Amino acid sequence: MTTGTISVKCRCGSDKFNVPSTRRPSDTISCARCGATGKYGDVTRTARTQAKAAVEKQLKDAFKKAGFKLK
Template sequence: MSSQEVNMICSCGSDKFNAPAKLRASDLITCAKCGKQQRFGKIQKDAVMKVKKQFEKDLQKMFKKAGFK
């Protein structure tokens, strides 16, 4: 089984954030560059959806290569 890393990047392009040590869904994550804030739960949900969509695309490609439609 392989693993992949999901990186968080703010809309300003920064990958530096201020966050509590133990994150909960209700905690605010703050971009260190522009100060934009978002709840950790929303970020988690968005990341899960992004990974799920990419997995489905990869799975479809794999089945097409195997001869399935």
């Protein structure tokens, strides 16, 4: 299992972003491919939500493989 990696994908499918070195929540980041922009704080929040969902899915899959019944 990989931990500590937060990956964000733009709506264009790219995961490359121009991120300001300051990385404050109010900073604007832009997609390196299509140029879409967003607030760094919003993007990291989304990434954390996605990462959490991915981890929960991995856990559920692991439990299912182990024979647990999940509702």
